[in-house]
Amino acid sequence: MLRLAMTTDSETFTRIRDPLADRGIEVGHVQASERSLRVADRRDGTSVGEDVEFDVGFVYPSRLMEGAVVDTRLSVPWVNGRDAVVTSRNKAGVLAALDAAGLPTPxxxxxxxxxxxxxxxxxxxxxxxxxxxxxxxxxxxxxxxxxxxxxxxxxxxxxxxxxxxxxxxxxxxxxxxxFLPDANDYRVMVVDGAYAGAVRRELPADALEAGRWKHNVHRGAAATGVELGSAARELAERTAATLEIDYLGVDLLETGGRLVVNETNARPTVDAATKYEPDFYDRLASLIERTADGNGTTREA
CATH class of the missing domain: 3.30.1490.20 (ATP-grasp fold, A domain)
Known part of the structure; x- marks a missing residue:
């Protein structure tokens, strides 16, 4: 069974663990932050966590300083390596690249x-x-x-x-x-270059009446699975292709006849499988397997 290292143990870890296990991929957690990490003392081995072997990593750690140590010790290929995370995190750089490619942005x-x-x-x-x-x-x-x-x-x-x-x-x-008023806020998932599903993020009615406007799930918005049209799907796919990121969350805003890319996330939270395309996990597993094959070696965690 393929061993996948994840440096988060939050919602995404919980949601993808069983579906990937059903497809021959065992998910394990490697704590990359809020701990001590041995950097140059090799007397007790090369471990950065449990002495477990991994074949591939799922998204480079969010803290880049710690990530450099974990990356070196694991020595595995990543689905979205450091370059992808750094690219997506720079909001201005993303918008400049998309605008240069002729894609609509605010x-x-x-x-x-x-x-x-x-x-x-x-x-x-x-x-x-x-x-x-x-x-x-x-x-x-x-x-x-x-x-x-x-x-x-x-x-x-x-x-x-x-x-x-x-x-x-x-x-x-x-x-x-x-500012785009009354915009529909969508998070679109792109897996291996292709549309894989989307959710609409929306605050409760009482929050909107109180004047709140940021539709972030972490701030109380609900994420509801939606079927997007071909224009939105194509825009999300072109965004991922322009940035050359295999696994990407693309945030779209739609209002007044406009559809624009607002932000991207190379470490997107995975929502419930019912909100995505039926083959979401098949395609995700295929991307993980192909990433692992690109390295071909198994290393200690």
Whole structure:
């Protein structure tokens, strides 16, 4: 049986374990963070976790510093290696690549701190308020805010400036993006280059009435399986092809006759199988097996 290493033990680990076991792939957890990792002391062997052999890894660890150690010790090929995770995490880089490929995206400006207020004001010239402000490399809607006018935008930027003033902060950039009101928010799964299903993410009615607008599942939105049309499917597939990422979550926004790619995620959460295409796990298992065959060796964890 093929051994698959996962560096997360959250929802995705729980959901994919049994379906993949049914297809000859045993899933094991390797803790990559919130622990100590031996880096240069080999007296007790090369273990980064249990002394278990793995053939392939499922998505490079989210913490890149720890990931470098785990990657070296496991020495296995990954479904979505470090390059894929880094590419997808850079929201501005993704949008620039997609725009260059002719794919629709929201109007977006990246600001690289430090800049003065005049640069920020010039960046939004021509935008209509409200606008969305978001960190360039955060996930799950963390730090995303809506500015209703220039004063509120500069107030949000003040807080970002405080964070970016800390010398150890690596990413000192943020995005200013057009706000698309009343947009349908979809997370589309692409597996091995092909559409594999989608969910619509939506806040409860009372939350919407209270003025909330960020449809992140981790912030209380529900994810409902939906059937998307050919235009949305093709856009998600072209996004994955442009970024050259085999396994990708593509976030689409649809409103006012527009369909745009908002973000991507190379470490997407897997939802219930009923929300995806019937062959979702067959295709996922095939991708894992082919990734493992590309290396052809088995290493210690």
């Amino acid at each position: 109007r977006t400006v990246m600001v690289s701190n430090p800049v003065d207020e005049a640069v920020v004001a010039d960046a939004v010239a021509g935008f209509e308020f409200p606008v969305v402000v978001k960190p360039n490399s955060a996930t799950r809607g963390v730090g995303v805010a809506k500015a209703t006018d220039l004063d509120s935008l500069l107030g949000i930027v003040d807080y970002l400036n405080l964070v970016h003033d800390y010398r150890a902060t690596g990413d000192k950039s943020y995005l200013i993006q057009e």
